[in-house]
Amino acid sequence: MTILVIAEHNNAELNAATLNTVAAAQAIGGDIEVLVAGAGCGAVAEAAAKIAGVSKELVADNAAYANLLPENVSLLIAEIGKGYSHILAPASTNGKNYLPRVAALLDVDQISEIISVESPDTFKRPIYAGNAIATVKSDAAVKVITVRATGFDAVAAEGGSAAIEAVASAQDAGISAFVGEELAKSDRPELAGAKIVVSGGRGMQNGDNFQLLYSLADKLGAAVGASRAAVDAGFVPNDMQVGQTGKIVAPQLYIAVGISGAIQHLAGMKDSKVIVAINKDEEAPIFQVADYGLVADLFEAVPELTGKL
Amino acid sequence: LANVKMSMNPFCEIAVEEAVRLKEKGVATEIVAVTVGPTAAQEQLRTALALGADRAVLIESNDELNSLAIAKLLKAVVDKEQPQLVILGKQAIDSDNNQTGQMLAALSGYAQGTFASEVTVEGDRVKVTREIDGGLQTVDLKLPAIVTTDLRLNEPRYASLPNIMKAKKKPLETLKPEELGVSTASTLSTVKVEAPAARSAGIKVKTVDELVDKLKNEAKVI
Numbered sequence: 001m002t003i004l005v006i007a008e009h010n011n012a013e014l015n016a017a018t019l020n021t022v023a024a025a026q027a028i029g030g031d032i033e034v035l036v037a038g039a040g041c042g043a044v045a046e047a048a049a050k051i052a053g054v055s056k057e058l059v060a061d062n063a064a065y066a067n068l069l070p071e072n073v074s075l076l077i078a079e080i081g082k083g084y085s086h087i088l089a090p091a092s093t094n095g096k097n098y099l100p101r102v103a104a105l106l107d108v109d110q111i112s113e114i115i116s117v118e119s120p121d122t123f124k125r126p127i128y129a130g131n132a133i134a135t136v137k138s139d140a141a142v143k144v145i146t147v148r149a150t151g152f153d154a155v156a157a158e159g160g161s162a163a164i165e166a167v168a169s170a171q172d173a174g175i176s177a178f179v180g181e182e183l184a185k186s187d188r189p190e191l192a193g194a195k196i197v198v199s200g201g202r203g204m205q206n207g208d209n210f211q212l213l214y215s216l217a218d219k220l221g222a223a224v225g226a227s228r229a230a231v232d233a234g235f236v237p238n239d240m241q242v243g244q245t246g247k248i249v250a251p252q253l254y255i256a257v258g259i260s261g262a263i264q265h266l267a268g269m270k271d272s273k274v275i276v277a278i279n280k281d282e283e284a285p286i287f288q289v290a291d292y293g294l295v296a297d298l299f300e301a302v303p304e305l306t307g308k309l
Numbered sequence: 310l311a312n313v314k315m316s317m318n319p320f321c322e323i324a325v326e327e328a329v330r331l332k333e334k335g336v337a338t339e340i341v342a343v344t345v346g347p348t349a350a351q352e353q354l355r356t357a358l359a360l361g362a363d364r365a366v367l368i369e370s371n372d373e374l375n376s377l378a379i380a381k382l383l384k385a386v387v388d389k390e391q392p393q394l395v396i397l398g399k400q401a402i403d404s405d406n407n408q409t410g411q412m413l414a415a416l417s418g419y420a421q422g423t424f425a426s427e428v429t430v431e432g433d434r435v436k437v438t439r440e441i442d443g444g445l446q447t448v449d450l451k452l453p454a455i456v457t458t459d460l461r462l463n464e465p466r467y468a469s470l471p472n473i474m475k476a477k478k479k480p481l482e483t484l485k486p487e488e489l490g491v492s493t494a495s496t497l498s499t500v501k502v503e504a505p506a507a508r509s510a511g512i513k514v515k516t517v518d519e520l521v522d523k524l525k526n527e528a529k530v531i
Contacts (some may be wrong), residue, residue: 071420090450093441097423100376100411109377109497113407121402122500132502133395140496175420175454179436179447194440196530221530226383228460236463238426239444244402245460247442249401270508274528276520291511291528302410304517309531 001030001120004081005054006089006099009036009044010164014192017090017147019154022051024147025088026155027117031055034162035080037073039066049164052156060167067178068094074101083108084142085120091146091248099146108140109239113248121297129244130267149192150250150271184237185224188214191240194223196253199242199269200235203229203258203279203298208236212299213257216306225249225269227259241269258298261286278302310408317353320398323458326465327428328396329361336430337394339363343386345379348373351481358476359468375403378493380412385489387417392453394435399424399457408458420450424459428526444489470479 003025008015018034025032032053033190035046039059045059058080064072081087089095092242103110114123115133122137123145134166172228189198189254198217200210210224217224225242227236242249244267259265269275270289277290278301287293294301317325322371331337342357345368354365368382387395400407414421422428422437426445429436430452438447453492468476486493514520524531 052458067446069416072422074415093424093439096439097405097411097421100408100417101421103408104377104380104412104415107377109375110390110406110412111497112408126505127502129402129405130401130505133505135500135504136497137495137500173418173420175418175451177449179442179449183444231315232461237444238440239442244405245400253524253528270505274524274530275508275511287511287513289508289511291508292520292523293511293513293514294515294517296517301517305521308517308521 001085002083003028003030003032003086003088004084005032005034006077006087006090006095007034007036007042007048007227008090008094009038010242011038011041014044014045014047015090015092016154016190017050017092017149018048019157020149020152021088021090021147022036022053022155023152024114024117025086027152027166028051028120030085033058035060035077036149037065037068037076039063044259045164047157049162050158050160052071052159054160054162057162058167059164059166060169062170064170064172068098069176069178070101070174071176072171074098074105074172076167076169077102078105079169079171080167084140086143086145088145088147088179101145103144106141106142106144107233108144109138111136111138112146113148115148129265130270131265132215144167148246148248170282175180178249184239188217189223191223191242191247191250195251196220196222196255197225197242197249197269197272198222198250198255198257199225199227199259200230200257201259204230204235204242204299210236212302212306216255216302219306219309227262227265256286257302259286260284261289315349317356318398318401320400320402320458320460322465323356323394323460323462324398325360325362326463331362331394331430341390341392342515343368343383345370345374345382354481355476356468358479358481359473360466361439364479367481367483368486369483370486372493374493375495375497376406376408377412378491378495379492380389380409380416382414382489382493383409383413387413387490394430394452394454394456396427396456396458409444417453417455418452419455421455421457422448422450423457425456426461426492428456428461428462436493456521
């Protein structure tokens, strides 16, 4: 049994979610190989070869794979993926984009966002915005799976020494092109991997008031997230959204400020180890999942909290 | 799911709205709404017709189908109808799979613009701005293409009463998977569904000092 893990990266750095995905592969058991597809991704390939527990690394360095356009990269993965028992990718926007395409090309069902491995063919995944956990069994010859990073502890980024093999394939479907991207700049830790997350909701009232959360986050070394209400109101950009349709986080500490706690939001953070809610409405549903709740005006409580840390 | 209120998936409402807007701009000439499901799913198609779709196709099946089977059924309709643009929601909020659009694109050999927050058709190409982990990305796709909607693509309209009445007269065709020559067999089965582990009840603290103390000394997370 050999498992293929697709590395997530931006051609310069390996994304940490790859390490959680390798951990899921270890839980399945068997030889683990990693595919790095990209353009000018030599540094990533070097980093990926050092991941603990990886026996072989395939590198497809070609202009066609520059931005992981799904039309091209799915042809590559389907071509080399046939011989594997499992193909795993992180459930990032990239993984969600190309992997179902790979599954359809291989004519197998895909299993989305697994949170645990019960056996090599049986997995658990959340459905209904995390309000139910389904156990699913796959009889497919190749099991195509996306992995929710927060469900698995990352393997060590160093210590491995995988043999590197270049893949000559250059699949270009010629039907799509990358135009450009606008990435939000942030000096704070990445939301999905942060140990502490401070999130604001509609109660923040405007974008300027998020400064209160940035100050608190900087004291704690935390990432800053937001509810959909705060994103839709234009307080902060959409990539800060935590929830069913945004990012799924499971930090050590999640501080929800001015967030009521709609189920779509809870779906994105209720696996956090400790949840703190600061809200002036004591009936807010967030208090039902919070380990520590403080019924208070956030405009007084947050600066006071920042001051006392 | 007995006795539970059903409605159109929110991402699908956004997809219908985008199609209607493309028609209003003169980009699209006809909108066909398609769904796969039991007879009762006609109700959702009537909603789409009331929102502005011209006609509807129901692929009638009482089985619980996986994304791949649904993608294959939709591919058969795409082959028949030859649309230039197929718009789907990015995920259904029951199964949370986020697969069907991508699979349909693969089976059709079309380009895909998933998690779209902006769609601009220019001649025989479509520009799609996509919501990605770090921000936004724009891709340029050759038509015909598949687009899946993200929440911020648009604000879906409500169906007006006169439009709901008119929708009852619009054509609704019913097909069976067998008629389309599609096998809906699946290699995936659900073993069980259970409630997630409940969080133990927390406490309410009275002051910020107490909160800081608890986080430092009890939870030991800061």
